[in-house]
Every structure is written in C-alpha cells, then in structure tokens.
Amino acid sequence: MARFGMAIDTVRCVGCMDCVVACKTENSVPEGFNRDWITTEVTGTFPTTHLEIRSERCNHCDDPPCVSCCPTGASHVHDLGAVVLVDADKCIGCKGCVASCPYGARFIHPDGYADKCTFCIHRVEQGLLPACVAVCPTHCMHFGDLDDPNSDVSTLLASRRHHVLLPDAGTKPRIYYLT
Amino acid sequence: MSTYSRRKFLKISAATVTVASGAAGAAGAAASAKAAAAPDKPSKRAAQGVQRIPTYCDICFWKCGAIASVRDGVLWKIEGNPEDPLSRGRLCPRGTGGIGAHFDPDRLKRPLIRKQERGQEVWAEVSWDEAFAYIATKMHAIKETYGPESVAMFAHGIGGNFLKHTLKAFGTPNFAAPSFAQCRGPRDVGFRLTFGEDVGSPERTDIKNAQCLVLIGSHLGENMHNSQVQEFAEAVGNGASIIVVDPRFSVAASKARHYLPIKPGTDLALLLAWMHVLVEEGLYDKEYVAAHGFGFDQFAARIASCTPEWAYPETGIDPAVIRETAREMARHRPATLVHPGRHATWYGDDTQRSRAVALLNALLGSWGHKGGFYAPSSMDVPGYPYPAYPKPAKPKLDNPGMRYPFAHEAISTGIREATITGAPYPIKAWFTYATNLIQALPNEDETIKAIKNLDLLVVVDVIPNEIAGWADVVLPEAVYLERFDDLNVELFREPFVALRQPVVDAPHGQKPNWWMAKKLAETLGLAQYYPWKDIEEYLDHRLTAAGMSLADLKTRGIVRGAPQPTVVEEGASLAFETPSGKIEFYSLQLEKAGFDPVPVYTRHAEGPPASFRLLFGRSPVHSFSRTQSNRILSDMMDENEVWLNADMARRMDLKSGDYVCLRNQDGVVSNRVRVKATERIRPDCVYMVHGFGHTARGLKHAFGKGASDSQLVTRYATDPLMGGTGMNVNFVTIEPEAARG
Amino acid sequence: MQELTITRHNALIDPLLSIWSWQIPVYLFLGGLVAGIMIISGYFVLQGQYKKNVFSCFYLPHIALVLLSGGMGALFLDLEHKLYFWRLFTTFQVTAPMSWGSWLLMIVYPALWVNTLIRIPERYQGKVPIFDRWSAALNARPVLIKNIGIANMLLGTLLGMYTGVLLSSFGARPLWNSAMLWMLFLVSGLSAAAAFVHLITTDEYERELLAKADNAFLTLELFVFGGFITGLLTNSRVHKDAVHLLLDGPFAPYFWVLVIGMGVLLPLAIQLLAVNHKIKHTALAPLLVLAGGLALRFVIVFAGQFSRWS
Ligand SMILES: Nc1nc2c(c(=O)[nH]1)N[C@H]1C(S)=C(S)[C@@H](COP(=O)(O)OP(=O)(O)OC[C@H]3O[C@@H](n4cnc5c(=O)[nH]c(N)nc54)[C@H](O)[C@@H]3O)O[C@H]1N2
Ligand SMILES: Nc1nc2c(c(=O)[nH]1)N[C@H]1C(S)=C(S)[C@@H](COP(=O)(O)OP(=O)(O)OC[C@H]3O[C@@H](n4cnc5c(=O)[nH]c(N)nc54)[C@H](O)[C@@H]3O)O[C@H]1N2
Ligand code: SF4
Numbered sequence A: 001m002a003r004f005g006m007a008i009d010t011v012r013c014v015g016c017m018d019c020v021v022a023c024k025t026e027n028s029v030p031e032g033f034n035r036d037w038i039t040t041e042v043t044g045t046f047p048t049t050h051l052e053i054r055s056e057r058c059n060h061c062d063d064p065p066c067v068s069c070c071p072t073g074a075s076h077v078h079d080l081g082a083v084v085l086v087d088a089d090k091c092i093g094c095k096g097c098v099a100s101c102p103y104g105a106r107f108i109h110p111d112g113y114a115d116k117c118t119f120c121i122h123r124v125e126q127g128l129l130p131a132c133v134a135v136c137p138t139h140c141m142h143f144g145d146l147d148d149p150n151s152d153v154s155t156l157l158a159s160r161r162h163h164v165l166l167p168d169a170g171t172k173p174r175i176y177y178l179t
Numbered sequence B: 001m002s003t004y005s006r007r008k009f010l011k012i013s014a015a016t017v018t019v020a021s022g023a024a025g026a027a028g029a030a031a032s033a034k035a036a037a038a039p040d041k042p043s044k045r046a047a048q049g050v051q052r053i054p055t056y057c058d059i060c061f062w063k064c065g066a067i068a069s070v071r072d073g074v075l076w077k078i079e080g081n082p083e084d085p086l087s088r089g090r091l092c093p094r095g096t097g098g099i100g101a102h103f104d105p106d107r108l109k110r111p112l113i114r115k116q117e118r119g120q121e122v123w124a125e126v127s128w129d130e131a132f133a134y135i136a137t138k139m140h141a142i143k144e145t146y147g148p149e150s151v152a153m154f155a156h157g158i159g160g161n162f163l164k165h166t167l168k169a170f171g172t173p174n175f176a177a178p179s180f181a182q183c184r185g186p187r188d189v190g191f192r193l194t195f196g197e198d199v200g201s202p203e204r205t206d207i208k209n210a211q212c213l214v215l216i217g218s219h220l221g222e223n224m225h226n227s228q229v230q231e232f233a234e235a236v237g238n239g240a241s242i243i244v245v246d247p248r249f250s251v252a253a254s255k256a257r258h259y260l261p262i263k264p265g266t267d268l269a270l271l272l273a274w275m276h277v278l279v280e281e282g283l284y285d286k287e288y289v290a291a292h293g294f295g296f297d298q299f300a301a302r303i304a305s306c307t308p309e310w311a312y313p314e315t316g317i318d319p320a321v322i323r324e325t326a327r328e329m330a331r332h333r334p335a336t337l338v339h340p341g342r343h344a345t346w347y348g349d350d351t352q353r354s355r356a357v358a359l360l361n362a363l364l365g366s367w368g369h370k371g372g373f374y375a376p377s378s379m380d381v382p383g384y385p386y387p388a389y390p391k392p393a394k395p396k397l398d399n400p401g402m403r404y405p406f407a408h409e410a411i412s413t414g415i416r417e418a419t420i421t422g423a424p425y426p427i428k429a430w431f432t433y434a435t436n437l438i439q440a441l442p443n444e445d446e447t448i449k450a451i452k453n454l455d456l457l458v459v460v461d462v463i464p465n466e467i468a469g470w471a472d473v474v475l476p477e478a479v480y481l482e483r484f485d486d487l488n489v490e491l492f493r494e495p496f497v498a499l500r501q502p503v504v505d506a507p508h509g510q511k512p513n514w515w516m517a518k519k520l521a522e523t524l525g526l527a528q529y530y531p532w533k534d535i536e537e538y539l540d541h542r543l544t545a546a547g548m549s550l551a552d553l554k555t556r557g558i559v560r561g562a563p564q565p566t567v568v569e570e571g572a573s574l575a576f577e578t579p580s581g582k583i584e585f586y587s588l589q590l591e592k593a594g595f596d597p598v599p600v601y602t603r604h605a606e607g608p609p610a611s612f613r614l615l616f617g618r619s620p621v622h623s624f625s626r627t628q629s630n631r632i633l634s635d636m637m638d639e640n641e642v643w644l645n646a647d648m649a650r651r652m653d654l655k656s657g658d659y660v661c662l663r664n665q666d667g668v669v670s671n672r673v674r675v676k677a678t679e680r681i682r683p684d685c686v687y688m689v690h691g692f693g694h695t696a697r698g699l700k701h702a703f704g705k706g707a708s709d710s711q712l713v714t715r716y717a718t719d720p721l722m723g724g725t726g727m728n729v730n731f732v733t734i735e736p737e738a739a740r741g
Numbered sequence C: 001m002q003e004l005t006i007t008r009h010n011a012l013i014d015p016l017l018s019i020w021s022w023q024i025p026v027y028l029f030l031g032g033l034v035a036g037i038m039i040i041s042g043y044f045v046l047q048g049q050y051k052k053n054v055f056s057c058f059y060l061p062h063i064a065l066v067l068l069s070g071g072m073g074a075l076f077l078d079l080e081h082k083l084y085f086w087r088l089f090t091t092f093q094v095t096a097p098m099s100w101g102s103w104l105l106m107i108v109y110p111a112l113w114v115n116t117l118i119r120i121p122e123r124y125q126g127k128v129p130i131f132d133r134w135s136a137a138l139n140a141r142p143v144l145i146k147n148i149g150i151a152n153m154l155l156g157t158l159l160g161m162y163t164g165v166l167l168s169s170f171g172a173r174p175l176w177n178s179a180m181l182w183m184l185f186l187v188s189g190l191s192a193a194a195a196f197v198h199l200i201t202t203d204e205y206e207r208e209l210l211a212k213a214d215n216a217f218l219t220l221e222l223f224v225f226g227g228f229i230t231g232l233l234t235n236s237r238v239h240k241d242a243v244h245l246l247l248d249g250p251f252a253p254y255f256w257v258l259v260i261g262m263g264v265l266l267p268l269a270i271q272l273l274a275v276n277h278k279i280k281h282t283a284l285a286p287l288l289v290l291a292g293g294l295a296l297r298f299v300i301v302f303a304g305q306f307s308r309w310s
C-alpha cells in the first residue's frame, strides 16, 4: 500500500505562489479560497536575516483528526496512497473537520461542503503529478510514496535535513520540508 | 522532468496516460487534443471534453510556450509546453494565472469614443467602423497640417507589430517602448560599449551553469522571468555560491552565501572596489584580458584608488567582505556570472554602472564561457515581403541631434518631451499599444501635459487602465488567449519558433491587433500594405518561406532548430563588435563623446531629513500595472504594502497592517497603503511593489487598492549617455492615513 | 523578532477560525440544559415523586422535548449542507463524537417521550387514547417506571458529557483540549436545569430543593473551573496561551464578569442567602445562572476557535 507524501525543498523555493495559482486553476478553487498557500517565516535581525519559505497545504496526516471527527464518513482515507479526501456527497457541512485541523487546511466550499487539497488524486490516478508539483518553476516540490524506499521523496528524506509542521499536534503530517 | 516514476506506485493503463501532457510532450498533447475534440476541427470550441491547444504566454514579454486546456468549451487552465526551451514545461505564476485575463469582468468590451474632457473616463460605445473612420479622419487632418511624422506610437510587446506596420506605411518614424529608457536601456548600452553586443531579452545569461552568481538588485524569484528563475533555482540546488547586493533582503538574498546590504545608489563604488581587488591581487583572468581586452592598463590605472576602504563609507559594506566576495568570484571564474540586471534605470548614471558590471564580467572572463554569457541563436524566419514604406520627410524626434549619443533604441520620454514642447516638430497623435504610460513613464504630470497637446490619443488595451482613461478612442483588444499574433523568433539558448493562436473566443467581439491594424490601414487607404487576407495566410507565408507550415505549428506550438554552440567550451568563438574589435576596458568612444572612458563613481543626492528613499520592484504574481484586475492573480495579492525597517517602524509606532500614506519630496501624497514592518530592508529606504494604486475607475476590482510608486516618481535622473530615466531618486515620508487630504 | 506572512485568506478561517457562530453555543447550552433536566426529572421518577403532583415529573419532560428540538434546530441551522442532514443517520462513525451525539439524541428523544407518558397532565388526558392506555400500562409496572427514571438519568448524564466531549475532542483547539470540559459542561448543565426548574415551578418544596441543589452544583462548578484552568496552565505552551485568552486575554472580560461573576458567584451568593431564609427567593438568581450557562458556551466556543497550535 502506497502512502503518498511530499518533500518540499525550502532551499530552492522562491515563494512565487505558482503552486497556489496552479491549484486554483486545476481544481477550479473558487475566488477567495485556497487549498494551498505560502508561509514566509522571517527570523533574525537585518541584515543577518533568515527566511524560510514554505508551500503549505493539507498534510494528509497519518493520524488525521479531520477523518476521525467526521460524523458522516465524508472525510475519509482513500485507498490510493492513503490520501485524505472529502466525499462532497456525504458532507453535511458541520465544519467539525475544519475545526479539527491544526493546520487550517480545510475550508467550506461555497457549495456547502468541506474542501481542501486532494493531492490531485484525479491527476495521480492518470499518472500525472499533482498540479502544484508539476508547475513549480524551481522544481522544489517532490511527490511520491513514502513507503517506497526508492521513491524520490524517500531518498530525499533519507539524505537531507527536514522537518514537519506542528509535530506536537500529533497528527503525523506527511509533508516534509527540506532545509 | 520529475524523477517520480509513475509505474513504481501506480498500475495505470497506458491509455489513460495519453491525456497527460507532462510526459507525453507537445506532439502527444496535441494529438490527444485532436482525439478529444470534434473529429476534424480541433479548434472548434463548442466541443465537449478537454482540448489542449498550444500557444505562447503574454502576461509578460518572456513569451513562454504554453498549452491551454479548454473543458467543455470553457477555458480551464494553461500549462507550460514541455517542448518550449523558455518555459521548459512550467509557466510562472502569472502565466499559470493568465486565464484570469480572459475571464476578467472589468475588460474593455467595445470600441469607445470620448464624450467629455480627456481623463474624465466618459465615452460612447461605437462600432468598429465608426471608430476607424474617426481615427482616420483625425489622422488625415494631422498629416495635412503637420505631416505624417506627427503621429507617434508607444508599444510594448510583440502584439504591436502589425499596428507599427500600419503606421510605418502611414509615414511616421516615431515608435518607442518603455522597455528601453525606463528599463533595460542602460544595461544594453553599457554592455554594447564594452562587448559590442547587448545582453538581449531573454538575457543570454548561463545562470544554471554558474558556479558563482552575483545579483546586484536583480530580484530573481520576485522578478519571475521564467527561464531565469528556473535556472537560478538550479544554480542554488547545485550549491553555486550566490552573492546578492540589495538594500532589501530579497528572496534571492535569502539564498545567498553573501548578502551585501548596500546603501542604495552606491553600487558603482562597490563594483569599482571589486575590480580593484581583482586587479590588485592579480586574481583576474589575465590570459582572457590579454587576448581580448583593449585599454586594460589605462583602466587599471583609473581604478587604482578605488580600494575597498574607499568604498566602505559610500556603500556601508565592510572592506573585508568586499575582498572576500571578490576572491570568491575569482575562485569560480570564468563560471562566475555577475548578472547584468534588467530594470537598470535607477540613478541616472546607470549606463556607467552597467558598464562596470560588464567590465567586472570581463575581468572574470565570463563573457563567452560556460556559466557566464553565452552566444544565443535564433531561427531564420524571413519577414513578410511587404511593399517598401514611404520615407518620412523628417527624422525621428525622440533623440534630436543625438543628444543622448549612445541610445540605440527610441527614447519614450523623448517623444513625450517633443509632444510637450512641439520641438523639433509637433506630435499630434499618439497610439499606445499595451503600455500604460501613466504608470510606466516617470512623472505622470508630464505625460498628462503631453497628452493635452494631442489631437488624437488612440489606446489599444484589454482593460480600462489609466492610459485608456485619457484616450479619445479606446480599441478593445482580444486577450492573447483569443488571438493569433506574430511568430516568436527570439534569440535564445537554441533556435525555435513559436506560435500564438486562439484558444477561446473573445467574449464580446474584441478584436486582435492584426485585424485592427489591417482595418485601420484599409480605412486610411493603405490597403496595399496588407496583401494577405488574414493572419493565418500571413503566418503560413512566413513559415513556408522558412520551410515550416502553419498547420504543423498549430498542433505543436513550437518548432525547435538545431542547437548551435553557445560557449567557448562548446566550440563557439569570441568576437567583439566594438570599434577596437576587443572588450573595451577603456572606451575611446566614450572619451570622444566627452564621457568617462572608465566608469567613475559620483555620490548621489540624499533626501530631505527623516525621509526614506523610495525603491520598488516586482511581486511574483503580478506584471507591472496589467494584472491587478485579473481575479486569479489578485486573489494571491490584491494590495501592495510599503516595506519599512522593523526598527524604524517601532520608533514610528507603526506595525504591520497599519495604513499609512507616503508623501514625496514634491508634496505628492499616495493612496493609503499597508505597512509591512520587516527585518528585510535597510532603515534608510522603503520598498513597494510596482503597479498598484490604480486610479482608473473602470478597474472596479483594483481601483484604490494599494499605492502607486509611479505617482510618487515625480523626479527622475536622465542618463546622459542614452536618455534612460533613473527613477530611484525620490524620497518619501510616512504619515498616518488620516492626514491624507 | 519573528515575522510570519501567510498568503492564505480562506473565509471564516483566516486570520482566525470563526466557523461556528451563535448556533453551536446555543445548541450546546440547550443540550446541556436538557441533559440536566433529564437527570433531575429522572431522579424524581426514581424517587417515586411522580406519584405526587411534582411539577418536574409533570411538565419537565415535555419542556425538555421542546428545548431539545430547539437545540437541534440551531445545529441544523449551522450546517452548510442542510439537505444532507440525513447523512448523519446513514452511518455510525465510531471515532466521531458528533456521530455518537447524533445517535445519542436519537435515543434521548424516545426516553424523554416515554417519560412524558408516566404522568399525562390532566388536560391532555383522553386526547390520544392510545397514550392513555400506554400510560396505564406503565403505571401498572413500577419496575418499568424505575427503569425509565434510570434511563433518563443515564442518558442525561451522557448527553451532558457529550456537549463537552464534542469540543474537547478537537485536539487542534488547545482551549477545548481539556479532560475537564465534559465535567464542566455537565455540571453547568445540571445547575442550569436546577435553575430552570427553580424558575418555573409552582411547587415550594421543589423550589427549595432545587435551589439547594443548584448551590451545590455551582460550588462544584467553581472547582471544576479551577481544574480546567490549572489543567491547561500546566500543559504545553499552546495550551497555556489558550487559557490565557480567558484569564487575561481578549475574552477575559466576558469570562470573569459574565461567566464567573454574574453566572456563578452572584447567583450563588443570592441563593445562599435565600436558602438560609435571609431573603426571599426571586427569579434573579436562576435567571443569572441560565444566562451564565449560555455565556459559558459562547465564551468557550468562541475563545476555543481563537486558540490554535501555531
Ligand atoms: N514607477 C515605475 N515605473 C516603471 C517601472 C517600475 O518598476 N516602477 N518599471 C519599468 C519597466 S522595467 C518596464 S518594462 C515598463 C513596463 O511598462 P508597460 O509595458 O507599459 O507596463 P504596464 O504598466 O503593465 O502596461 C501594460 C498595458 O498593456 C495592457 N495590456 C495587457 N495585455 C494586453 C493585450 O493583450 N493587448 C493590449 N493591447 N494591451 C494589453 C495592460 O492592460 C496595461 O494597460 O514600466 C517601467 N516603468
Ligand atoms: N513577476 C514579475 N516579474 C517580472 C516583471 C513583472 O512585472 N512581474 N517584469 C519584468 C521586467 S520588464 C523587468 S525589467 C524585471 C525587473 O526586475 P529586476 O531587474 O530584477 O529588478 P529591478 O526592478 O531593477 O530592481 C528591484 C530590486 O532592486 C533593488 N534595489 C533598489 N535600489 C537598489 C540599489 O540602489 N542597489 C541595489 N543593489 N539594489 C537596489 C530592490 O530592492 C529590488 O530588490 O522584472 C521582470 N520580471
Ligand atoms: S511554485 Fe515552487 S517555488 Fe513557487 S512558491 Fe510554490 S513551491 Fe515555492
């Protein structure tokens, strides 16, 4: 069983937001909403400043509170790659999953259901990379099977320093940031 | 291409993969487009399913090859064409969001003729025929009274080609673009004077192979010129040593091994000091200089006094750091690229600064070498065999008497000046094509003054931008996704030719530039200049002459030629088209014209007390003043901010998100703008993204959001060598929003 | 200094989560109130008080049904995909408190309803003959009635706990992330129910009894508050930050004045005086308790959404 994840190289990322724009067009994300976003963390004092720029989205957590809290089963872990998805036809829009995500990855689509990053499962099923990964002009995003030791992501994680977001929140996120 | 292997974790039938473009390549993509479309006509757009149509992008002038997808007849998305050497299959965020231009509800819809005073933005909708009849009548009258030369045109981008052709046929020599005197002019002149050749656009920089990359204000990563950013990331990924010189801690600076927080306007001192170190310590490429250099000894003598210690009080950069970075550059030469920048019009001495950049590269031997500047090539596609243009009776007037002796392109602000003064002869009509002169030229008042002297201002645009507000006639163009354009045959790493073709229909009958140009010519009685029936015939004629076909290009979007050697390492040879035939360390041309043959640093004026130097640049998600009403891109950023040093902000009791107004040295007060209190900028300057603060009421979404740097650029320093307008010479104070009035 | 810039601006989520407005606090409050009522009326049933004309046994279950429906209505109004409401009942999700809650409510309704059958108020008697027959059948079997009492108390307790567990299961909201929250909401529900009966009963004995009970509940509530606060204060930084929202942050005025001051301390003081016959019972104390209970749900729901991990 595959377990999809991402390894994003913050050394290369320039924060251009192409990943965000590509997600919007690929997935017709409505105006005023975003499935992914850029966080820029500035530390230090000028001129010894340090930046970490991160392309963030749903972490497709191994232990997803958004799934466990969903009363209808609309939020679920998909067979392919253990991707966390929402079945819009089952969602009642109770917003429990929105509150349960420590990353703020979910939002309520104007059509009334919970929406978020799908890892572009519709593309992955066709053998394509997620839209954000495929568009990134700096080639800093990597997508693949974390359980396959030979995958792009696994080899990068084995060879580079990395961290995840809010590890203490206990959700076991699957998006890794290479530093 | 990604190293991610499809088969490893997915068992997918080959059939589903053909829909993919990423891996299948343009040909495959086009084939699948056909398969998905109605049987014979892939361009019929009511079809169901997904069609993929190749074209090239127009959100900026890089012209990346793209493939647009139309789903059930509605534009869906646009992606890079993997066959295209510029995009290498990946567009920049503006290109990806380009579909927003098609859907923009604020678009111009129908031709308009002004009904009230200029600038009031009150028009009547008219038919195309009425619009052209109106324009032609005015033009004939101007020709009658003043001569055809009194018509001038400003155009930015390839879309202006046909309209230019019509106006050349009409008999004027006066054409200009803001991309010279407001942008890369000084750089190109500086490099020409040194190497005999321009850097060009796309720049001939071999960034991806550079082992040491020096960026002086070039904010790659925010400046999203696609290939450059891709190569920059490659260089970063390869562990290249990056040196960034910028008063602001740019994104590029965050990737740098050495960040030099220079005092604005002092780069020339730093450049001279660097060269001093290279020469004094004997670190420069002696062989290269001996073989290709001219006047090196005189040059060396002139910079002998420019020590790092001399540069320190000017630049604020520690002499030890200057030495260390100079040695770092020498260590990696000739694969050390000192990037020439692009928007070089900063302080009025920009050509000399650019020349210093060129000379530094010369010392490092990077020109012509891998990791430096390569020799570009392009495809040989002959132009269309038009009848000869009438010879204008008067010479072009942007640079009368070669006042700026090294300007090799027309000076936009020169035309503006002539329009105001009427000398050497009056200009009575302006055509603008895809250039928002109100925001692009410095000192808005002068632009408006010039416009008030006109009998006719025709604006061809896609949205009701500020310049359209001043127009007598507004011609709404179909956006790039809705039209054919001229072929893109650019000089680049390898030769290629690319086609722009319509992907969807223009929603309100907006027309492409070629159609307007042809129609105008016909109305003016110049039909003989348009022997072709429509643009497809024109394109096919040109392509056939080059041994290609339009049909082929329509399916592939791009045809590549055989790569040529680009650097010495690949067998290219060095040649310099300077008067000496060598790299001119000492320029006799300049000396003869009364300028410094070797760049000399002069100190720039400081601003009034308690003021900040106003700097500006790019956001990765916007192009100048053209994308703020694009709903996809404005969703990424719909307002600019003024960057203020965090410590200064604390002292001024301001925090991020507070609204303030900026007042410049001439009392001009900006629209309200949010403060970004940040550790990413020096305390003596502020910074904002160019293009915001729209005042055009028709831009419903963008109107009044953020502040306009252009409005605050009331002063500019003109480069005596080529007429470029240095715009970083304005100073602002910050006042609370309430003080506005 | 650290600067954080986030480009996202999803409605109701950025910069702060505000997905739940008045509906959820009202739902939680009414749920807690009903829970308390069930426990109280179940207790009376168990005690055989139904044989006397005790108000609680007569009307409370009826009123509880109405209140519960009001709460469900509020919940319904909060749903963004209202037409899919029924999806809640086509599945049971073991890990989802909301699913437990939905099904719990499905049992609460019949439990309350059979409770109403034990003693049909006189003016309704004869209206639906079958109800009268069932009522008679019930009254012929005291064991059954006892069990109904037990069931009401048990389900009431579960319901009261659920209103707290629902929130505390959201690990992402540090303020809610406390094992004391279910106790807090349960005790607050009980106290609100006691105040409610106090307020509307016509029976002196009942009023006196429930005022005393309420004093006990309010005192207990103070201890639970203490536990809730210290629990969070001794947890991780994010939890500490979260509880500071109440203690000295943007929600402090509401918390101290509305919830603790006017919702607990003041009514407690008034009722202490009243049960000691220093003053007469008035409607003020129970009204304050009810308002305080509602305020508590609002403050906890809103401040909880304000609290976060980063
Ligand atoms: N203050 C200040 N001034 C500057 C700069 C700065 O940073 N600050 N930058 C300078 C530089 S580097 C440059 S290159 C210039 C750029 O100057 P311009 O090229 O004039 O750039 P814009 O201001 O974006 O104006 C472009 C206009 O083209 C219109 N347009 C867009 N697409 C189409 C189309 O398909 N057809 C037609 N007909 N019109 C279209 C847009 O709506 C807009 O009105 O500005 C220069 N001036
Ligand atoms: N996303 C996006 N990308 C673009 C464009 C766009 O509109 N949008 N426009 C394109 C065009 S036409 C151009 S010309 C380029 C322009 O982009 P560039 O040529 O890369 O940059 P500039 O606009 O010259 O300068 C902006 C940078 O220079 C720094 N700077 C300001 N003053 C000084 C100084 O005195 N010394 C030094 N060392 N640095 C200084 C500023 O802090 C800022 O980081 O961008 C191109 N790319
Ligand atoms: S597209 Fe790539 S480089 Fe740009 S912000 Fe996203 S991850 Fe970073």
Ligand code: SF4
Pocket: A057, A058, A059, A060, A061, A064, A065, A066, A067, A084, A100, A101, A102, A103, A104, A105, A106, A116, A171
């Ligand atoms: S990031 Fe949030 S939405 Fe995504 S799986 Fe984790 S908890 Fe769920």
Ligand code: SF4
Pocket: A066, A069, A070, A071, A072, A073, A074, A075, A086, A090, A091, A092, A093, A094, A095, A096, A097, A098, A113, A114
């Ligand atoms: S909003 Fe939808 S997906 Fe989220 S928890 Fe409720 S029912 Fe499940």
Ligand code: SF4
Pocket: A022, A023, A024, A026, A027, A035, A036, A057, A116, A117, A118, A119, A120, A130, A131, A132, A133
């Ligand atoms: S994987 Fe797909 S859905 Fe998720 S952020 Fe990227 S583009 Fe959006």
Ligand code: SF4
Pocket: B057, B058, B059, B060, B061, B062, B063, B064, B091, B092, B093, B094, B095, B096, B224, B225, B226, B227
């Ligand atoms: S750089 Fe970006 S905006 Fe410019 S042509 Fe390429 S994709 Fe389009």
Ligand SMILES: [Mo]
Pocket: B179, B182, B183, B184, B342, B343
């Ligand atoms: Mo430019």
